[in-house]
Amino acid sequence: xxxxxxxxxxxxxxxxxxxxxxxxxxxxxxxxxxxxxxxxxxxxxxxxxxxxxxxxxxxxxxxxxxxxxxxxxxxxxxxxxxxxxxxxxxxxxxxxxxxxxxxxxxxxxxxx
Amino acid sequence: xxxxxxxxxxxxxxxxxxxxxxxxxxxxxxxxxxxxxxxxxxxxxxxxxxxxxxxxxxxxxxxxxxxxxxxxxxxxxxxxxxxxxxxxxxxxxxxxxxxxxxxxxxxxxxxx
Numbered sequence: 001x002x003x004x005x006x007x008x009x010x011x012x013x014x015x016x017x018x019x020x021x022x023x024x025x026x027x028x029x030x031x032x033x034x035x036x037x038x039x040x041x042x043x044x045x046x047x048x049x050x051x052x053x054x055x056x057x058x059x060x061x062x063x064x065x066x067x068x069x070x071x072x073x074x075x076x077x078x079x080x081x082x083x084x085x086x087x088x089x090x091x092x093x094x095x096x097x098x099x100x101x102x103x104x105x106x107x108x109x110x111x112x
Numbered sequence: 113x114x115x116x117x118x119x120x121x122x123x124x125x126x127x128x129x130x131x132x133x134x135x136x137x138x139x140x141x142x143x144x145x146x147x148x149x150x151x152x153x154x155x156x157x158x159x160x161x162x163x164x165x166x167x168x169x170x171x172x173x174x175x176x177x178x179x180x181x182x183x184x185x186x187x188x189x190x191x192x193x194x195x196x197x198x199x200x201x202x203x204x205x206x207x208x209x210x211x212x213x214x215x216x217x218x219x220x221x222x223x224x
Contacts, residue, residue: 032211036215042218043118043217044155044202044215045215046212046213046214046215051211089155093211095211097168098143098160098162098168099170100145100155100204100213102154102155104153105153105154
């Protein structure tokens with residue numbers, strides 16, 4: 001099955017700086033890559049997703065890039081704010097396969 | 113527009129007991145997936161229901177079973193509870209044919 005690895009496990013940044021989280025996947029058939037933000041005591045919230053026919057997608061301060069050849073994708077958060085502090089998860093799935101395979105998560109702390 | 117709702121929010125059971133968790137999907141969604149999230153880990157896929165049938169299952173024993181009702185809501189049942197079943201149980205809903213899954217707040221289960 002699909003195996004998703006996520007790095008780093010923890011990330012501390014100064015407010016206003018950028019944060020980058022990287023994920024790799026094992027199954028070349030994977031073609032959908034969502035990112036979720038999970039705050040303490042809450043369920044994961046979808047923040048952005050990308051499909052394999054697109055190399056990059058941006059939504060305000062958040063961007064995701066995908067390298068299909070290398071089988072890795074990354075989340076970029078610019079101009080970080082204290083409310084960006086949370087656990088971020090990457091995931092992958094294959095068309096026609098209904099499950100999401102998640103990474104282990106990255107705890108992001110934005111220092112004021 | 114109501115999002116995914118789950119009940120109860122918290123639950124305490126003892127080993128050997130049985131538990132039922134409930135989920136109502138986001139308005140307009142017809143597919144429900146269940147995930148188990150152990151502390152400090154990413155969610156793990158349990159199974160997915162569509163048209164009242166289980167159509168895919170992750171690596172979970174038969175003690176885990178589910179049901180989907182005609183109104184698309186769903187239940188997750190776990191029999192013969194083990195200490196290792198203590199986790200956050202997440203429900204996610206989606207629309208058939210679309211990969212995007214939206215998560216509920218989860219049910220925190222503690223098995224003593």
